[in-house]
Amino acid sequence: MKRIALLGMPNTGKSTLFNRISGASARVGNWPGITVDLMSAKILIGGHIAELIDLPGIYDLHGFSEDEQVVRHFLASNAVDLVIILLNSSQIDRQLSLVLQIKKLQLPSVLALNMADEAKQTGITIDTVSLAKDLKMPVLQISAKYGDGLPKALQAATAIINQNQPASDPQLISKLLQEDNKIEQEMDALIQHHVQIPTTFTDNTTDKLDKILLHKWLGLPLFFAAMFMLFQFIFSVGKPLQDGLAWVLLLLRTSILEPIFASSPAWLSGLMLDGVYNGVSTVAAFVPIIVLFFLVMAMVEDSGYLSRAAFLMDALMARMGLDGRGFVMMLMGFGCNVPALMGTRIMRSRPMRLLTMLVIPLSLCSARLQVFIFMITALFTAKQAPFILFSLYVMSFLTMFLTALLFQGQYKNSEPFILELPPYRFPTLRQIVLRGWQEVKHFLTRASKFIVIGVVLVWALTNFPSNVPPASIGTFAGQIGVLFAPILDPLGINSQLAIALIFGFVAKEIVVGALAVIYGLQGDALMTQMATQIDWVQAMSFMLFTLIYTPCLSTIATLKNESKSSAFMWLSIAWSLALAWVVSFVFYQGARWLGW
Numbered sequence: 001m002k003r004i005a006l007l008g009m010p011n012t013g014k015s016t017l018f019n020r021i022s023g024a025s026a027r028v029g030n031w032p033g034i035t036v037d038l039m040s041a042k043i044l045i046g047g048h049i050a051e052l053i054d055l056p057g058i059y060d061l062h063g064f065s066e067d068e069q070v071v072r073h074f075l076a077s078n079a080v081d082l083v084i085i086l087l088n089s090s091q092i093d094r095q096l097s098l099v100l101q102i103k104k105l106q107l108p109s110v111l112a113l114n115m116a117d118e119a120k121q122t123g124i125t126i127d128t129v130s131l132a133k134d135l136k137m138p139v140l141q142i143s144a145k146y147g148d149g150l151p152k153a154l155q156a157a158t159a160i161i162n163q164n165q166p167a168s169d170p171q172l173i174s175k176l177l178q179e180d181n182k183i184e185q186e187m188d189a190l191i192q193h194h195v196q197i198p199t200t201f202t203d204n205t206t207d208k209l210d211k212i213l214l215h216k217w218l219g220l221p222l223f224f225a226a227m228f229m230l231f232q233f234i235f236s237v238g239k240p241l242q243d244g245l246a247w248v249l250l251l252l253r254t255s256i257l258e259p260i261f262a263s264s265p266a267w268l269s270g271l272m273l274d275g276v277y278n279g280v281s282t283v284a285a286f287v288p289i290i291v292l293f294f295l296v297m298a299m300v301e302d303s304g305y306l307s308r309a310a311f312l313m314d315a316l317m318a319r320m321g322l323d324g325r326g327f328v329m330m331l332m333g334f335g336c337n338v339p340a341l342m343g344t345r346i347m348r349s350r351p352m353r354l355l356t357m358l359v360i361p362l363s364l365c366s367a368r369l370q371v372f373i374f375m376i377t378a379l380f381t382a383k384q385a386p387f388i389l390f391s392l393y394v395m396s397f398l399t400m401f402l403t404a405l406l407f408q409g410q411y412k413n414s415e416p417f418i419l420e421l422p423p424y425r426f427p428t429l430r431q432i433v434l435r436g437w438q439e440v441k442h443f444l445t446r447a448s449k450f451i452v453i454g455v456v457l458v459w460a461l462t463n464f465p466s467n468v469p470p471a472s473i474g475t476f477a478g479q480i481g482v483l484f485a486p487i488l489d490p491l492g493i494n495s496q497l498a499i500a501l502i503f504g505f506v507a508k509e510i511v512v513g514a515l516a517v518i519y520g521l522q523g524d525a526l527m528t529q530m531a532t533q534i535d536w537v538q539a540m541s542f543m544l545f546t547l548i549y550t551p552c553l554s555t556i557a558t559l560k561n562e563s564k565s566s567a568f569m570w571l572s573i574a575w576s577l578a579l580a581w582v583v584s585f586v587f588y589q590g591a592r593w594l595g596w
Contacts, residue, residue, distance in 0.1 A: 001048075001050065002045070003078065003082075004045070004050050004052045004081060004082045004157070005074070006052060006084050007058075007071065007085055007086070007102065009098060010057030010058075011307075011422050012088045012095070013086065013088070014054065016145055016431060017084075017112070018039065019431075019434050022043055039054040040052060045158055047162070048161055048162075050161065053074075056345070059098070060101070061102070075105065075107075076173050076174040076177060081108065081167045081168075082110065082157055082160050083108065083109045083110075084112055084157060085110070085112065086114050086144075088118075089114060089116050089119035089126060090124055092124070093191050099135065104176060105168070105173050105177070106168075106176070107168050107173070108160050109137045110137060110138045110140070110156050111135065111138065111139045112141075112142050113139065113140065113141045114142055116141035116149065124195065126141065126195050127195075128141060134193070134194065138156035145428055145431065205424065206424050209424055213308055214311065220312055220313075223309055223312060228386065230297075234293050235382070235389070237292060239377070241288035241292070242373075246522075249284065250281075250522065252281075253281070253522070267466075270470075271456070274459065275459030275517050276459075278455075278517055279452075279454070279458070279510075279514065280452065280455065281523075285522075293369065294366070298431070298432050299427055303425060303426060303427065309327060309328070310325060310327050313327040314327070317404075319405075321351075321355055321412065321413055322413075323352070325347060326359070329344055329356055329360055330359065330360060330363050330397075330400055333361075333363025333365060335366055337551055338555055341357055344356050345562075354563060355404060355408060357572075358404075358407060358411075358572055358575070359400040359401075360400075362396060362400045362576065363400070364396040364547060367507065367508035367509045367552065368508050368546060368547060370511075371508060371511045372392055372543050374527075375543055376543075377527060378527035379536050380536065388540075392543060392544075392547055399583070402579075455510070455516070455517050458500075458503060458510075458514045461477035461480070462477040477499045481496070484498045487581070490588070490589065491581065491584040492534075492541045492584075492588040492592075493542055493584075494534065496519070499514060500512075500518065501542075501545065504546065506553055507552045507554070515530070537592065540587065540591075541591075542584075544583050548576055548580035548583055548584075549576055549580035549581075550573050550576050550577055556572075556573065559572055
């Protein structure tokens with residue numbers, strides 16, 4: 001099988017090109033010689049089945065960040081038949097150095113100059129024919145966003161693949177990477193001969209927007225206002241979709257499943273209907289809101305606004321020993337903590353990286369979001385809902401900032417922060433859908449791994465021993481609740497919620513399913529029951545604890561793997577548990593003292 005590597009600097013549209021070529025049929029896997037996961041997909045090119053590997057975005061093959069080391073180790077450990085190098089056409093004068101570094105490795109390559117439309121708008125013209133002659137490789141201008149020029153680029157790649165030249169020699173690559181190449185002078189000569197760059201050029205639209213969105217005093221309020229409006233939109237549009245799906249799932253149970261299991265033994269009917277189906281369907285009912293959340297966040301992320309958020313937050317983050325990149329990783333953690341933790345590899349400073357990894361698990365990830373949407377829908381009105389959810393996001397930031405302040409002395413950093421702000425781009429519908437689908441697929445894959453097993457275990461704990469009433473204090477679940485009562489009672493968290501929290505340690509996606517199994521209800525009936533069992537103060541205390549306490553097992557495993565330290569992993573677990581208890585205790589006891 002042929003092997004094609006996609007390589008380029010960050011923010012050049014590499015992921016967009018990968019998705020367009022592969023049709024987003026990507027998988028994640030380990031590769032020989034490296035200890036991280038890379039995206040790959042099988043594609044048909046020139047009559048060959050080839051594997052396209054999306055390597056991390058890097059600035060320099062000779063750099064020392066973990067991402068740069070990953071690329072070097074990959075090239076030095078794996079034979080490659082073709083490298084597709086992706087550059088930003090409007091920044092070619094700063095990015096051509098990477099092409100020259102790859103050229104020195106004697107790898108069969110195609111140079112794709114992305115964002116040709118933006119280069120044209122800024123007055124940059126590139127003579128691709130003469131540039132290809134000097135570089136001795138095909139050079140084509142493309143737009144990964146719209147697909148312009150992509151067929152010709154793939155034809156050039158096909159021509160190289162069909163030559164059936166020997167794949168790269170990893171040993172030779174390893175030797176060449178050790179050489180100190182003089183690239184700067186060669187790069188300047190190529191730019192001078194083949195590229196025409198105006199003396200001054202600017203993107204007026206970007207500048208005008210930045211004057212407002214990056215304003216010294218208005219920037220941050222506008223950012224948080226934009227986030228609140230997004231939550232309002234998600235709830236307003238998502239709630240009817242959620243209600244509709246919940247109605248369909250309830251109809252499926254009453255019309256089809258209950259008649260099927262009517263003659264089954266009581267234990268089997270209880271397991272399948274009150275256990276598996278109630279748990280899974282309750283989780284599934286919230287998928288429309290999760291989908292909407294990811295679609296909106298994909299649009300915001302691809303627009304270039306998150307880079308502005310990092311810029312706005314850098315001064316504040318610096319006071320806590322972090323920088324703007326750490327803020328971006330926190331925002332990534334709102335989707336899932338795992339890729340956010342892996343994203344800290346771009347940081348060269350180990351203390352900075354460890355401090356950032358310590359705060360990321362406090363991000364309000366999509367799995368926690370599902371729990372909060374359920375509790376908010378059950379205990380609060382539609383008008384209150386966006387404010388409650390927004391307050392939880394604010395609390396998430398506050399706990400991360402507090403953690404950074406308390407631990408910055410232990411993880412001191414001196415690495416400067418450099419950030420390149422991309423122009424504002426409105427992503428295409430295809431980009432939004434593909435990006436959103438990838439996130440939703442990841443969420444569903446994770447959820448499916450744990451929910452069925454989790455709800456079955458919860459059903460067993462709440463129904464055995466069989467000689468006591470289900471979900472009573474005499475069951476195994478009831479005894480566990482009694483065991484944790486001295487710790488959780490001061491927080492207003494009852495035994496039923498305690499069981500859900502324990503299973504939430506494995507994966508937060510199980511929490512809502514566990515509650516459905518514990519109460520033996522689903523949909524509106526479950527929400528109504530919850531509203532009679534606890535009040536809004538208990539619900540808020542439970543959500544605060546869920547927000548802060550120990551992250552899921554996947555996050556914990558990633559923490560250990562990325563930090564390469566068991567002690568750091570246990571520090572993260574202990575700190576999050578202690579902080580969760582203190583915050584919930586202060587809120588619950590304070591609310592009761594005020595008479596709420």
